[in-house]
Amino acid sequence: MDKRKKGIRTVTTILMLLAGVAFVLPFLWMISASFKPEIDVFKYPIEWIPKHWNVYENYSEVWFGEHPFGIYYWNTVKVSVITTLVSVWISSMAAYGFSHVDFKGKNAMFLLVLMTFMVPSYSIIVPQFMIFRWLRLFDSHLGLILIGSFSALGTFMLRQFFLGIHKDYLEAAKLDGAGHARIFLQITIPLVKPALATYAILRFIWTWNDYANPLIFLRSDRLATIQIGIQKFASESGVYYSLIMAGTVSAILPLLLIFIVGQKQVIEGIAMGGVKG
């Protein structure tokens, strides 16, 4: 019986491996195309492992050619890192406020925050765009960072964890004369650190992959993020598909590395948000 079970397990694992390879075939094709000279890209049968290698030429053309991929990268890193830090900071403050401070109008304000969560972002891009032009935040990284930083989602997610901290902890600190600022920084923050890490990684991924906001709130080429850059590059380099694929690989790679390093946080974060709703 046990042997039979092991046999079934081995067979399904092999079948699933095949399914898995089929599933990531588009990525494999993308990577392989980015390594080839242009004429080999659409050769059929597909040369999954290139016969002629053109890696250095393709990637250096993408990185140091006409389109400043270095600048796109730097812009994306800058916007994503700052957005993540600001968002984690503001969200955890609000989460603490909503879970451990008693103040007038708390429930009403929480309800309002809850309601903003239902507003689809595309429903408000036009007024946001107008407000940004009035505040002179249009076409600036600061504007993009602000758009990404204020999301009710972080507040909800982190609030769950702040609520999970036992009141006794905080009461004891209060008796010792600690104010909210100290309790927040020295007691609760260390306790919810794993949740902060999870939210930070998710926010970083979302910001890095964000396409709509930079499309709408940025105009200058020198401010463009990698998502805008890669699309411009793809539509302007015409038929150089090997180069375009080198560009898409470059756009995906950093996140892939972050995901592999932080996969536990990412997967837990997704699962938690999903199961808790």
Added chain:
Amino acid sequence: MDNTITKTAESKRTARVRSATKRRETLSGYLFIGPMFLGLLILTIIPTIITFILSFSDWSFIAGVDKLKFTGFRNFSRLFDDHVFLVSLKNNLYLLLVVPVQLIISLALAVIIDKLVYLKNFFKIIFFLPYISSIVAVSICFQLLFQPSYGPINQFLRSLGVSNPPTWLADIHYALPSVMVIMVWVGIGFCLIVYMAALQSIPKDLYESADIDGAGAWTRFARITFPMVSPTTFFLLVTGFISSFKAFDIIKVLTEGRPAYSTSVVTYYLYTTAFENLKTGYASSMALILFGFVLLITLFQMYGQKKWVNY
């Protein structure tokens, strides 16, 4: 007598202290939630109100506020005569189909990965890859894969003997289904992860007692697994519906609504109306309808959760 006087004095003092701490408490509450609240006020709440107001107006934001003209419900009645809008809305309804397909595939995968394979974590990562990859890069890649004459997909079909393979993204009938296939592919990872977490929270003794009763694999799935994950299914269905209404990136990069608006969606039409044709008022009424749909789904969720979900 003396006693009562000191008592009242004391209680007055404690009352004063209490109200002082209360005030301090309120103040710190506002300080903690202040930044988030202010941001949401300026970036979400006020824009929502403006959208609402502008949707009853005929205006372009480059024209200046004095040119703003209120036209009542005219935008809305125009929208329902607007061929492009109706097609976009219809496409959005088609896109809803993506969600159940995604759920069926990802639940099957989740059950298999949870119980029947080695290398669990590896599989989780593999199926999650499209979800963390940028939709822009993925769309560009699929443009090449679906390329009608020399793209790998059609070359493969031709090698199988299909003499006239469809032109996919260039064909009115195949473009939207192609987009949907890509959307399924992208979204499976998310559903899979959520389902796996749900599967792990099913008590093991349920399966053990089913084993004692001699239940087969299918019965165990139909009688235990499926009902136990029904709250998750419901959650994924609702969030999936909502996010399918927000699909924009993939359309903008992959097809720009072409051919002949066959892949246009409300968000994309809204974007072109607002930022290319500069009709702010008209775009706002579209935005309000989009909001209405999302709200409707949310209400459906609140109502349905109580009624249908089998806890």
